[in-house]
Amino acid sequence: MSTETQLLPFASLDSYIALPRVEGLALSPDGRTVVLTVATLSLDRTTYQRALWSVPADGSGTPTRLTRSAKGESGVAFTGSGDILFISARADAAAEKDAEAAQLWILRAAGGEARAITRLLGGLSEIAATATGSDGVIIAANLLPSSNSLEAEAAARTERTTKKVTAILHESYPVRYWDHDLGPAEPHLLALDLSELTDTVPTSGGASDTPPEPLPYPADLPRPRDLTPSPGRTADTAGQELTPDGNTLIASLRVPEQRSGRFIIVSIDVETGATTPLFDEERVDFEVPAVSHDGTRIAFVRAEYSTPSGPADQELWVADIDGSNPRRIAEGWDRWASSLVFDADDHSLIVTADNDGRGPIFRVPLDGGAPSRLTVDDFSYTDVAVDSATGELVALRSSWVTPPHPVRIDRSGVVTPLATPAQLPPVPGSITEVETVAEDGSRVRAWLLLPEGASPQHPAPLLLWIHGGPLNSWNAWSWRWNPLLAVSRGYAVLLPDPALSTGYGLDFIARGWDAWGAKPFTDLMAITDAAEARPDIDATRTAALGGSFGGYMANWVAGHSSRFRAIVSHASLWALDQFNGTTDNSWYWQSIFSPQGMIDSSPHHSVRDIVTPMLVIHGDNDYRVPVGESLRLWSELAEHHAAPDGSTPHKFLLFPDENHWVLKPQHAVIWYETVFAFLDQHVHDADWVRPTLLG
Numbered sequence: 001m002s003t004e005t006q007l008l009p010f011a012s013l014d015s016y017i018a019l020p021r022v023e024g025l026a027l028s029p030d031g032r033t034v035v036l037t038v039a040t041l042s043l044d045r046t047t048y049q050r051a052l053w054s055v056p057a058d059g060s061g062t063p064t065r066l067t068r069s070a071k072g073e074s075g076v077a078f079t080g081s082g083d084i085l086f087i088s089a090r091a092d093a094a095a096e097k098d099a100e101a102a103q104l105w106i107l108r109a110a111g112g113e114a115r116a117i118t119r120l121l122g123g124l125s126e127i128a129a130t131a132t133g134s135d136g137v138i139i140a141a142n143l144l145p146s147s148n149s150l151e152a153e154a155a156a157r158t159e160r161t162t163k164k165v166t167a168i169l170h171e172s173y174p175v176r177y178w179d180h181d182l183g184p185a186e187p188h189l190l191a192l193d194l195s196e197l198t199d200t201v202p203t204s205g206g207a208s209d210t211p212p213e214p215l216p217y218p219a220d221l222p223r224p225r226d227l228t229p230s231p232g233r234t235a236d237t238a239g240q241e242l243t244p245d246g247n248t249l250i251a252s253l254r255v256p257e258q259r260s261g262r263f264i265i266v267s268i269d270v271e272t273g274a275t276t277p278l279f280d281e282e283r284v285d286f287e288v289p290a291v292s293h294d295g296t297r298i299a300f301v302r303a304e305y306s307t308p309s310g311p312a313d314q315e316l317w318v319a320d321i322d323g324s325n326p327r328r329i330a331e332g333w334d335r336w337a338s339s340l341v342f343d344a345d346d347h348s349l350i351v352t353a354d355n356d357g358r359g360p361i362f363r364v365p366l367d368g369g370a371p372s373r374l375t376v377d378d379f380s381y382t383d384v385a386v387d388s389a390t391g392e393l394v395a396l397r398s399s400w401v402t403p404p405h406p407v408r409i410d411r412s413g414v415v416t417p418l419a420t421p422a423q424l425p426p427v428p429g430s431i432t433e434v435e436t437v438a439e440d441g442s443r444v445r446a447w448l449l450l451p452e453g454a455s456p457q458h459p460a461p462l463l464l465w466i467h468g469g470p471l472n473s474w475n476a477w478s479w480r481w482n483p484l485l486a487v488s489r490g491y492a493v494l495l496p497d498p499a500l501s502t503g504y505g506l507d508f509i510a511r512g513w514d515a516w517g518a519k520p521f522t523d524l525m526a527i528t529d530a531a532e533a534r535p536d537i538d539a540t541r542t543a544a545l546g547g548s549f550g551g552y553m554a555n556w557v558a559g560h561s562s563r564f565r566a567i568v569s570h571a572s573l574w575a576l577d578q579f580n581g582t583t584d585n586s587w588y589w590q591s592i593f594s595p596q597g598m599i600d601s602s603p604h605h606s607v608r609d610i611v612t613p614m615l616v617i618h619g620d621n622d623y624r625v626p627v628g629e630s631l632r633l634w635s636e637l638a639e640h641h642a643a644p645d646g647s648t649p650h651k652f653l654l655f656p657d658e659n660h661w662v663l664k665p666q667h668a669v670i671w672y673e674t675v676f677a678f679l680d681q682h683v684h685d686a687d688w689v690r691p692t693l694l695g
Contacts, residue, residue, distance in 0.1 A: 010488040017665040020422035031387035055419040063421040082109035092116040121154040129242040135194040136246020142185035179659030187235035190224035238287035243295040260587035278323030292346040308594035334505040344391035354503030380476035398477035429487040436530035446496035456535035460492040466546030470500040498523030514597035559606025566682035570617040574633040576602040584623040613649040619658030
């Protein structure tokens with residue numbers, strides 16, 4: 001690899017954030033066209049703009065850009081007629097004034113300009129479902145609970161905006177989710193009949209000193225029909241899908257339960273809104289429903305609640321479209337489906353699942369046969385779509401050395417890359433696998449990325465990167481946590497899957513259940529031992545870092561080991577008694593721990609034993625792991641380890657306007673600059689270099 005190739009794009013943070021990113025994929029009904037959502041860095045380099053690109057689905061041709069606007073486009077889907085739907089806050093020439101909220105837009109298959117087909121003052125949140133055999137469309141939108149019409153809802157929003165009111169009255173739990181407050185608007189599922197869409201704009205009635213209040217919903221647009229009136233939080237769904245004729249919506253709706261809620265599967269008549277429960281059990285979630293191509297069957301995931309005694313399995317089930325004849329399939333298959341769709345012949349399901357550090361595609365027969373692995377490479381697959389004519393698939397795939405890119409998979413599993421406007425970048429170093437045997441005999445494995453030139457003569461310093469979740473696996477590309485940025489700077493990076501990781505079976509998860517600081521910790525230490533035993537690794541220069549659950553483990557490692565020269569803890573859990581009542585879903589975290597397990601697993605009890613310099617990082621808008629965790633960690637580090645003059649080897653990087661992740665491009669640059677400066681200081685004994693933009 002040439003020096004010039006090595007330098008870019010991973011050795012330069014400015015070049016890295018400018019890499020275009022494929023974020024979504026949709027397949028046309030005729031199977032000929034794939035539409036990609038591609039994010040590119042804005043001209044001022046402070047945000048990402050998204051556009052839609054078309055590529056041939058057979059692997060030929062070149063990408064064609066379909067959309068171009070300052071506000072960008074996302075959430076792409078096809079109608080049954082082949083028209084393209086997307087969401088955008090771009091200017092609507094037919095509206096009286098530009099709205100800030102995103103609307104639904106349509107780009108006709110026959111060509112022409114895109115046009116908005118909704119005008120909801122609060123916008124919409126997603127295209128919930130489209131039909132393959134009709135132009136039926138379901139959208140998700142948030143509406144104020146006191147409003148009984150779209151007009152009244154718009155008037156109420158206008159009044160709140162005019163009077164600058166942001167207050168929210170809560171009457172149930174939860175009150176926030178990940179990075180945003182819930183309410184006062186509630187989620188609804190709305191049906192659109194695209195046959196009502198006209199291509200003429202009504203003439204204005206002329207100026208008026210007293211415009212009607214509330215303003216009428218535009219007559220030239222299809223009027224959204226509410227399928228979930230007075231929903232509360234029930235339309236916070238766990239998936240939904242339309243039958244091919246567009247007449248029936250199969251949805252996983254949330255049923256509130258005191259401080260939590262379970263998901264049930266219902267059938268909703270799109271014309272009347274009549275709702276029929278299909279699957280509903282106490283302490284069981286029914287999620288991610290899929291509808292067969294012939295409209296006669298549904299498939300879904302059934303998951304009993306986990307308890308402190310152990311994790312519950314996630315089962316694959318199928319039933320007739322009316323809920324009759326339910327049966328479990330793939331019984332005994334010890335993997336968890338991350339997505340599922342019906343195969344073209346409706347005789348099998350096409351399923352993705354974590355598996356041994358990869359995320360392959362499986363074919364799961366409906367007749368009770370054993371699942372078979374369709375893809376056998378080292379990639380993880382997402383956004384899988386079925387070509388109903390040929391039975392072939394299109395999807396996005398990625399690995400730790402290859403960002404997401406579109407591919408076609410034939411019936412035998414042969415993969416053909418498709419054209420993409422986001423060319424795959426050259427990457428530094430190499431990737432291999434490391435494994436060891438834990439103290440209880442369990443196999444523990446990891447990916448190991450090595451920099452160019454790592455050898456016994458020039459061993460590389462090692463970074464232990466711990467994944468979040470904890471039900472997760474290091475098996476796919478991450479723009480947020482990208483080890484190649486460290487590899488390009490001469491570090492080896494270890495990406496392990498310890499106890500609690502997915503893709504190794506239920507027993508492997510159970511090894512760490514209700515005891516996060518036990519086998520997950522010893523697994524991490526054992527796999528680090530295995531990596532450090534390699535002659536191309538410098539065991540005297542190691543550091544550890546992680547985010548979310550990985551941050552929790554970084555905190556735990558800090559209090560239970562002195563082997564690392566530095567530890568980076570991002571968005572971490574510190575005091576579980578505090579966290580479980582302030583996170584956005586407190587019931588879940590309390591339900592999976594026993595009272596004693598909660599105490600025994602909390603890292604804050606070992607603060608006095610910390611001897612390793614720590615870099616603590618948090619976003620103030622993180623509601624999953626509230627910033628109070630890092631505030632308390634920082635306070636207690638100072639309480640027990642600061643010098644009399646207040647100086648400390650530790651540092652705290654706070655982002656007042658970021659959430660659980662760090663999403664703004666320049667903030668990502670600062671994040672990596674600070675992390676690498678901190679690691680270089682303690683791993684390489686370099687002078688501390690404060691990032692310029694930190695003042």
